[in-house]
Amino acid sequence: MRNLLFFIFICLSFTVYSQAFVYKGVVKDKNKKQLLAFVNIVSDNGRGATTNIDGKFEITLNEKTKYLHLSYIGYEPLTIEVSKSDVVHYIFMQPKTFNLEEVEVFPGINPAHRIIDSVLANRDKNDPKKIKKFSYVSYDKMNITIAADSLMAKDSSLLDTSERKLQSLLKKQDIFLLETVTERKYMAPDLNQETVLATRVSGFKDPVVAFMISQLQSTSFYEPQINILNKSYVNPVSRGSKNKYFFLIEDTTYSKQGDTVFMISFRPKINSLFDGMKGFLYINQNKWAIQNVKAQPPDDSSGIVVKIQQAYKLIDNQWFPFQLNTDITFNNMLIANGDSSYPLIGKGRSYIRDVDLNPKIKRSQFGYHEVEIEEGATNKKGEFWREYRVDSLTAREKETYRVIDSIGKEANFDKLATTVQTLLIGKIPLWVFDFDLDKIIHYNDFEGLYLGMGLHTNERVSKKLILGGFWGYGFKDKSAKYGLDLKLKLHKRSESELNIDIYNTVKASGEVEFFDDKFQSWNTDYFYKFFISRMNKTRGGNINYSFRLRPLRDFKWNVGYTYNNKLAFEDYSFTSSKSQTPITEFNFSEVNIGFRFSFREKVIETTKGQISFGSKYPVIWFNYSAGLLGLGGDFSYNRLDFKVQKTHKINYLGEFTWRLATGFISGEIPASNLYNSRGTFHPLTIYAPFSFSTMRVNEFLSDRYVNIFLTHDFGELLFKFGSFKPQLMLITNIAFGSLDNKANHKNYDFKTLEKGYYESGFLVRKLLNLQVYDLGLGIMYRYGPYSFDDNYKNFAYKISLFYGF
Numbered sequence: 001m002r003n004l005l006f007f008i009f010i011c012l013s014f015t016v017y018s019q020a021f022v023y024k025g026v027v028k029d030k031n032k033k034q035l036l037a038f039v040n041i042v043s044d045n046g047r048g049a050t051t052n053i054d055g056k057f058e059i060t061l062n063e064k065t066k067y068l069h070l071s072y073i074g075y076e077p078l079t080i081e082v083s084k085s086d087v088v089h090y091i092f093m094q095p096k097t098f099n100l101e102e103v104e105v106f107p108g109i110n111p112a113h114r115i116i117d118s119v120l121a122n123r124d125k126n127d128p129k130k131i132k133k134f135s136y137v138s139y140d141k142m143n144i145t146i147a148a149d150s151l152m153a154k155d156s157s158l159l160d161t162s163e164r165k166l167q168s169l170l171k172k173q174d175i176f177l178l179e180t181v182t183e184r185k186y187m188a189p190d191l192n193q194e195t196v197l198a199t200r201v202s203g204f205k206d207p208v209v210a211f212m213i214s215q216l217q218s219t220s221f222y223e224p225q226i227n228i229l230n231k232s233y234v235n236p237v238s239r240g241s242k243n244k245y246f247f248l249i250e251d252t253t254y255s256k257q258g259d260t261v262f263m264i265s266f267r268p269k270i271n272s273l274f275d276g277m278k279g280f281l282y283i284n285q286n287k288w289a290i291q292n293v294k295a296q297p298p299d300d301s302s303g304i305v306v307k308i309q310q311a312y313k314l315i316d317n318q319w320f321p322f323q324l325n326t327d328i329t330f331n332n333m334l335i336a337n338g339d340s341s342y343p344l345i346g347k348g349r350s351y352i353r354d355v356d357l358n359p360k361i362k363r364s365q366f367g368y369h370e371v372e373i374e375e376g377a378t379n380k381k382g383e384f385w386r387e388y389r390v391d392s393l394t395a396r397e398k399e400t401y402r403v404i405d406s407i408g409k410e411a412n413f414d415k416l417a418t419t420v421q422t423l424l425i426g427k428i429p430l431w432v433f434d435f436d437l438d439k440i441i442h443y444n445d446f447e448g449l450y451l452g453m454g455l456h457t458n459e460r461v462s463k464k465l466i467l468g469g470f471w472g473y474g475f476k477d478k479s480a481k482y483g484l485d486l487k488l489k490l491h492k493r494s495e496s497e498l499n500i501d502i503y504n505t506v507k508a509s510g511e512v513e514f515f516d517d518k519f520q521s522w523n524t525d526y527f528y529k530f531f532i533s534r535m536n537k538t539r540g541g542n543i544n545y546s547f548r549l550r551p552l553r554d555f556k557w558n559v560g561y562t563y564n565n566k567l568a569f570e571d572y573s574f575t576s577s578k579s580q581t582p583i584t585e586f587n588f589s590e591v592n593i594g595f596r597f598s599f600r601e602k603v604i605e606t607t608k609g610q611i612s613f614g615s616k617y618p619v620i621w622f623n624y625s626a627g628l629l630g631l632g633g634d635f636s637y638n639r640l641d642f643k644v645q646k647t648h649k650i651n652y653l654g655e656f657t658w659r660l661a662t663g664f665i666s667g668e669i670p671a672s673n674l675y676n677s678r679g680t681f682h683p684l685t686i687y688a689p690f691s692f693s694t695m696r697v698n699e700f701l702s703d704r705y706v707n708i709f710l711t712h713d714f715g716e717l718l719f720k721f722g723s724f725k726p727q728l729m730l731i732t733n734i735a736f737g738s739l740d741n742k743a744n745h746k747n748y749d750f751k752t753l754e755k756g757y758y759e760s761g762f763l764v765r766k767l768l769n770l771q772v773y774d775l776g777l778g779i780m781y782r783y784g785p786y787s788f789d790d791n792y793k794n795f796a797y798k799i800s801l802f803y804g805f
Helices: 002-019 111-121 161-172 207-215 382-388 395-411 413-424 524-531
Strands: 020-029 040-043 048-050 056-062 067-071 078-081 089-093 133-146 176-187 191-201 225-228 231-234 245-254 260-268 278-284 289-296 304-315 318-337 340-356 371-373 427-430 433-436 441-444 448-457 465-474 479-491 496-508 535-549 552-567 585-598 603-606 609-612 619-627 637-650 654-666 684-686 704-713 727-738 757-769 773-783 795-803
Touching: 040 056, 040 245, 048 056, 048 245, 078 089, 111 245, 111 260, 111 278, 133 161, 133 318, 161 318, 176 382, 176 395, 191 382, 289 318, 371 603, 395 413, 413 427, 441 524, 448 479, 524 684, 524 795, 727 773, 757 795
Parallel strands: 020 089, 191 371, 684 795
Antiparallel strands: 020 056, 040 048, 040 067, 067 078, 133 176, 133 340, 176 191, 225 231, 245 260, 260 278, 278 289, 289 304, 304 318, 318 340, 427 433, 433 448, 441 448, 448 465, 465 479, 479 496, 496 535, 535 552, 552 585, 585 619, 603 609, 619 637, 637 654, 654 704, 704 727, 727 757, 757 773, 773 795
């Protein structure tokens, strides 16, 4: 009897199994032919599935299944007849007019709010960055092409010659294709290491270009702010979001495990002013976690539009991202073709695999930089790529590589990439030399117009040794300046460098400099230099060694020795308590040690050095100098300089930036090496950040001081008038200081800062927005103990200039 029952069971199982089949499909937008992620699919006998982030799905059906019912937010419901076939079925859904007008009225609490509250309550449990440590490998790919859907839909026989050529090109290939394989290791709270194992870029061999695609969006949707293409948006799943976002439960479905999944649409409330997004959240009731998300900025009519999709899955009872999609439409980069023009569009895909939520990693395994490129990453062969690619390259992608690689080799794209990188660090490459932009031309109130030339040998001569120098002439001070320098790169990854400089130049009196300051005339932080009117002729030189230590990679160190012979400015002279004989020539001999500390700074390697993507923590600079009496120097002193700066991105309020700068000098030294603050007053002139707009140049002198700079930028939160979006900035600057031995300084009219200096005001940016830069206007007002009795003297009127890069 038992054998008979077993036989019947096997027969029934075989019958059921023989009747079942797997239905495979891909769902697309009917008009734009875009892949649709997270579409709900239900058969007429109750089986269900959801398209993945690439619009693909598989569902097991039996022969009795006749129909599949598809539903998707923003599209007409669709029912299709099932055909038993092994082929992949392409299904097209029709978009419907989708307008989230705020007409829903809830008698009590919006039911979507209960779900959002549950997500917030469980946020720390589901946020991948709250895990103690993890590792994974990601495969990233981006295709860049021309968004010419309307052209591709036309009959080629009706097109003119240029349109036909473009249509034919786009049928065969994309414009650009790049791939990377990256290994990531993470330890809480924020220790991160990304190693680029392999990279391939059509037309290029430089690996930096390819890595950039993995930096386009956050890998977690649990941060208070979501970073997309280096811009921050308020996360709809963050504290206070219910007051700013409109949420609506659009549908409810079930996962394969039987968990309820709520589909919730979100968008900024009508007439709200903040940097928000619109899209859909798929919330799984299991641990109240984000399972899928689609998001984009609400205004997609101009500029660069970025759309992101993220998919999460349970791994060892922890929700973790496994695929990220990023679509970028460059509406401001149009390809003209006849009477029409089409924007460029990039489609990025990131697939996460080999996830380990308890890897055997130690802090000592993390490198000098957060992002490092493995040697040989550009030379990986087909076997390696086949292991990590989710799908094989299509014929279109193979053609893209073939054509663009050929063009890139002929046109030397890598040389162009190197040129761009060099320009970004302020140099112009030409043959075996890099010309320094800041040594060609600059302006200040002492030298007037400065014209000259500065150059250094580049990697064509040597990758380790760099020789250079400069010569220039100031037309106001009628003086030539010149110098020579040598740099020896000892170890690339630790940034170990030996620098030797000798010079005959001028140096600003009372200025504070840190070892990693790199003057760039277009950097707004250095606009204060335009106002410098007191400089000392200086002959001398220095030797410095800078480096990083692997266990303390957030520090960059510098040790050095400097000798300077300085001449007094105009008729200034200096006396001391030891000698009342006035002197006008000063010899400084000093040793120094300093560091820059940027906790968890994202630094990546490039062929031309390192590029920083910044840190979300305060950045600290410190320098200690000791004057050496008798070793070529006339003065014995100790000097401490300290600076810390941070920008806070505050939901619904904008960005608040503060900087604290302080210094202390013990010992009697001339004014040339004391502190004079940064006065940049002129009745109407350019605004110089981190300076005192109403303070007269060289008005104050100190041997100890504290400067505080406070700036709040509301961004586009307050004013929006169509494409006209002025930005309001509020500014307050404060200074305290003191000076011992005031009588030492002869023929110098100065004040001291014991009572405290105060100024406040505002700027309105983007009154004229030219994308590359914007112009604005502002007013600053001086008040407190050092204000003038004539009130009009306390005002300074400013023109603001900010760059868009």
